[in-house]
Amino acid sequence: MTAEQGYVSALFERLDALRDHAEGTLAQAVKPAQVRTHQGQLERDAAVRHYSERAARLSAAEHGLVFGRLDSDDQEPFYIGRIGLYDEEYDPLLIDWRAPAATRFYRATPMDRLGVRRRRHIHLKGRRVARLDDDVLALDDLDDAERRHLAGEGALLASLNSARTGRMADIVATIQAEQDTVIRSDADGVLVVDGGPGTGKTVVALHRAAYLLYTHRERLSGSGVLVVGPNATFVRYIDQVLPGLGETDVVLASIGELYPGLSTVRADPADAAIVKGSLRMATVLEHAVATRQRAPIGGMTIVTDRDEYVLDDQTCRRIRDSARERAARNRQPHNRMRRYVVRDVLDELMRQALQKLDAVLEGVDVPEMDEDEVDQDLASLVDHDALRQELLSSSAVQEAFDILWPELEPELLLADILTDPHLRADVAPQLSAAERDALQRSDGVAGDHWTASDVPLLDEIASLVGPLDAALEQAAGQHARAESARAQATEQQRQIVADAYDVAMDMAIDEEVAMPVDASVVLARYHDVDASAPLAERALRHRDWAYGHVIVDEAQELSPMAWRMLARKCPTLSMTVVGDIAQTGSADGASSWARALGDVVGGKWRQARLTVNYRSTQPIMAVAGDVLAASGADEEAPRAVREDGAPPWSIRVVEEDLHDVLAETVHRERTALGAGTLAVILPLPRLDGCVAALRTREPGVRTADDQDVLDAPVAVLTPEQAKGLEFDATVVVAPDEIVAASRRGFADLYVAVTRPTGRLGILHTAPLPAWWSRGDIRSRATAAAAGAMGCP
Numbered sequence: 001m002t003a004e005q006g007y008v009s010a011l012f013e014r015l016d017a018l019r020d021h022a023e024g025t026l027a028q029a030v031k032p033a034q035v036r037t038h039q040g041q042l043e044r045d046a047a048v049r050h051y052s053e054r055a056a057r058l059s060a061a062e063h064g065l066v067f068g069r070l071d072s073d074d075q076e077p078f079y080i081g082r083i084g085l086y087d088e089e090y091d092p093l094l095i096d097w098r099a100p101a102a103t104r105f106y107r108a109t110p111m112d113r114l115g116v117r118r119r120r121h122i123h124l125k126g127r128r129v130a131r132l133d134d135d136v137l138a139l140d141d142l143d144d145a146e147r148r149h150l151a152g153e154g155a156l157l158a159s160l161n162s163a164r165t166g167r168m169a170d171i172v173a174t175i176q177a178e179q180d181t182v183i184r185s186d187a188d189g190v191l192v193v194d195g196g197p198g199t200g201k202t203v204v205a206l207h208r209a210a211y212l213l214y215t216h217r218e219r220l221s222g223s224g225v226l227v228v229g230p231n232a233t234f235v236r237y238i239d240q241v242l243p244g245l246g247e248t249d250v251v252l253a254s255i256g257e258l259y260p261g262l263s264t265v266r267a268d269p270a271d272a273a274i275v276k277g278s279l280r281m282a283t284v285l286e287h288a289v290a291t292r293q294r295a296p297i298g299g300m301t302i303v304t305d306r307d308e309y310v311l312d313d314q315t316c317r318r319i320r321d322s323a324r325e326r327a328a329r330n331r332q333p334h335n336r337m338r339r340y341v342v343r344d345v346l347d348e349l350m351r352q353a354l355q356k357l358d359a360v361l362e363g364v365d366v367p368e369m370d371e372d373e374v375d376q377d378l379a380s381l382v383d384h385d386a387l388r389q390e391l392l393s394s395s396a397v398q399e400a401f402d403i404l405w406p407e408l409e410p411e412l413l414l415a416d417i418l419t420d421p422h423l424r425a426d427v428a429p430q431l432s433a434a435e436r437d438a439l440q441r442s443d444g445v446a447g448d449h450w451t452a453s454d455v456p457l458l459d460e461i462a463s464l465v466g467p468l469d470a471a472l473e474q475a476a477g478q479h480a481r482a483e484s485a486r487a488q489a490t491e492q493q494r495q496i497v498a499d500a501y502d503v504a505m506d507m508a509i510d511e512e513v514a515m516p517v518d519a520s521v522v523l524a525r526y527h528d529v530d531a532s533a534p535l536a537e538r539a540l541r542h543r544d545w546a547y548g549h550v551i552v553d554e555a556q557e558l559s560p561m562a563w564r565m566l567a568r569k570c571p572t573l574s575m576t577v578v579g580d581i582a583q584t585g586s587a588d589g590a591s592s593w594a595r596a597l598g599d600v601v602g603g604k605w606r607q608a609r610l611t612v613n614y615r616s617t618q619p620i621m622a623v624a625g626d627v628l629a630a631s632g633a634d635e636e637a638p639r640a641v642r643e644d645g646a647p648p649w650s651i652r653v654v655e656e657d658l659h660d661v662l663a664e665t666v667h668r669e670r671t672a673l674g675a676g677t678l679a680v681i682l683p684l685p686r687l688d689g690c691v692a693a694l695r696t697r698e699p700g701v702r703t704a705d706d707q708d709v710l711d712a713p714v715a716v717l718t719p720e721q722a723k724g725l726e727f728d729a730t731v732v733v734a735p736d737e738i739v740a741a742s743r744r745g746f747a748d749l750y751v752a753v754t755r756p757t758g759r760l761g762i763l764h765t766a767p768l769p770a771w772w773s774r775g776d777i778r779s780r781a782t783a784a785a786a787g788a789m790g791c792p
């Protein structure tokens with residue numbers, strides 16, 4: 001212990017020295033700029049970003065800096081920690097847990113020890129070594145049962161038995177072999193990580209994000225990793241893990257938060273959610289955009305202050321079809337094509353204006369000139385630019401543009417679709433009348449009325465229509481600045497800007513009307529020139545930000561339309577998809593991975609399975625196993641690492657006593673629990689009544705609507721809101737009603753009973769179903785319940 005303390009102290013000294021250096025350099029770099037040149041500013045921004053990230057990473061490593069030591073047959077012993085540290089001669093002092101050399105620490109077992117003789121777990125209290133746990137793997141006299149034991153079981157059990165804080169913690173010290181394989185799996189392609197509740201899918205996915213950022217920092221630090229969770233509470237539950245691992249180039253968001261400017265909390269009724277999530281909506285939205293590209297039957301007449309012009313229906317059709325054809329050829333969105341419609345309409349009006357002028361002038365007698373000379377002279381009399389400008393500024397002409405090819409905004413178009421039954425009948429013939437009716441919104445769709453299922457639709461429309469032309473024109477004005485930056489930048493920066501410029505030019509419509517696109521915007525988006533704003537902020541601001549990797553948690557809940565959106569956000573389709581089909585609760589969620597992913601990646605995905613439950617005890621998992629069997633699922637609930645634990649209990653109560661008994665029970669559980677967290681999980685219709693009853697005894701009760709629900713002594717949640725979370729104790733209310741509430745009711749009950757780490761209780765008014773037999777649920781009575789039931 002003393003020897004280890006000496007080494008650990010030396011590591012902290014080195015950490016302090018490096019942190020001082022990083023902070024000192026940062027302080028210098030952020031001083032009021034003496035730099036005047038653009039190049040100087042770029043260099044300064046890059047330095048600020050580099051040293052602030054480094055200082056943050058070094059600070060994050062303070063807690064639990066070193067947690068392991070590996071002694072092997074073939075190498076000097078070395079230490080493993082949250083980050084890698086080197087001495088002044090660049091000799092390694094501490095190996096980052098993500099480095100290839102650390103793999104054996106996680107994967108070696110007595111059955112396959114990979115050359116490891118001893119794996120030592122070092123437990124720190126602050127900077128002091130508090131305890132050492134040794135796994136001696138080279139010992140030949142272990143019996144078979146011992147050999148099958150999990151790696152680092154002492155350290156693992158200590159971690160699993162600790163009380164929860166309401167926030168997920170990292171597991172770098174106790175990652176298990178099957179989890180390590182997932183974490184270090186190749187970044188390319190789509191990896192599906194499947195497993196029952198509590199098998200560590202979420203925590204493994206987050207460690208994978210940290211691993212990928214470490215291994216592919218060059219590639220990912222500019223584009224970032226997007227982690228998508230099922231709801232805002234879940235996102236808060238996991239949001240400490242990656243910063244704690246020193247990683248900040250990560251965006252955490254729920255589907256409802258992925259459209260810039262919106263943060264949706266509302267959910268649709270199941271029938272509307274199913275239709276909105278269906279792939280058929282992609283065609284509906286495409287039709288909706290197409291209906292705004294008009295060629296009025298009978299053409300149109302444009303009356304300006306000066307004259308009257310006619311666009312006959314053939315001309316209208318020609319202009320519209322040509323814009324459509326150009327859009328398809330160049331894969332350009334609707335709004336980008338408006339400039340061509342404007343150009344073609346103006347050409348036609350100019351032709352008519354000149355023709356009229358010609359007709360007027362034909363009557364004029366100019367005897368000294370021959371006919372050709374007259375034409376030439378008259379043509380020169382007309383200022384074409386001025387005439388074009390005059391037409392362009394006429395409100396009647398502008399109206400014509402808006403009729404033929406209006407600029408479209410996703411929110412306005414979707415609002416029309418959701419509120420106008422005639423429009424829906426027009427654009428959604430493939431939906432049944434009932435499905436179209438399910439989409440109808442009577443309470444308005446603006447502001448916070450948007451729902452999470454609307455977000456993929458808004459994103460789909462945005463990808464079909466592109467940015468507003470005005471935004472592009474404004475961007476074009478900045479083009480010159482990007483050009484001058486290009487001229488001034490250093491060689492490396494020049495390359496960056498040149499790349500961005502190429503991207504910009506690729507985005508230009510075609511060489512005929514090479515539209516200047518703002519290279520500086522592109523540059524900022526792809527190459528981090530705006531170093532001052534954190535990546536998460538910049539990424540969420542740009543709807544079409546391209547992430548380097550996307551991690552989808554509780555992925556079984558995503559609709560096909562949500563998958564399409566995520567595929568657009570990750571064009572390389574480098575994704576980790578994490579979930580459990582048996583827990584699918586949402587109406588538009590997945591019933592198999594093949595179906596969920598088929599539309600996005602076809603058959604090109606690989607699967608890994610996690611099999612061991614690290615959250616709940618075996619008695620709780622036996623109760624959960626009954627629910628899974630009753631649901632008709634083929635698979636078994638995962639085996640729990642912790643075999644012993646408090647037996648689950650149940651209380652049957654008459655309806656009138658439910659609130660009182662609940663309040664009393666929760667109070668009793670809180671006392672039994674001490675410091676840990678507790679959740680009451682119930683069907684939605686019971687929420688308000690139970691919350692009111694609980695508050696009479698426990699003022700700290702919180703619901704999912706409260707920001708501090710995760711820090712509350714008692715959280716009251718529906719199964720949907722509790723998805724992905726965990727608590728030390730859980731009281732499930734009215735399980736029969738949870739099952740009856742939806743088509744996926746068993747999945748919801750399965751989620752509810754698999755939330756606790758240690759204590760599970762069930763409060764029910766109807767008898768418990770007969771299938772709940774395998775799990776040993778002890779029937780309990782409270783004074784009130786016993787009285788109400790006529791029990792002694």
Ligand SMILES: Nc1ncnc2c1ncn2[C@@H]1O[C@H](COP(=O)(O)OP(=O)(O)OP(=O)(O)O)[C@@H](O)[C@H]1O
Nearest residue numbers: 171174175176197198199200201202203614615724
């Ligand atoms: N190797 C490990 N060491 C310590 N704790 C672990 C380990 N693996 C998982 N855990 C813990 O087990 C609990 C469950 O993990 P997690 O929430 O990631 O499971 P999950 O598979 O996502 O569950 P669910 O499907 O129910 O959402 C967490 O507290 C997590 O920290």
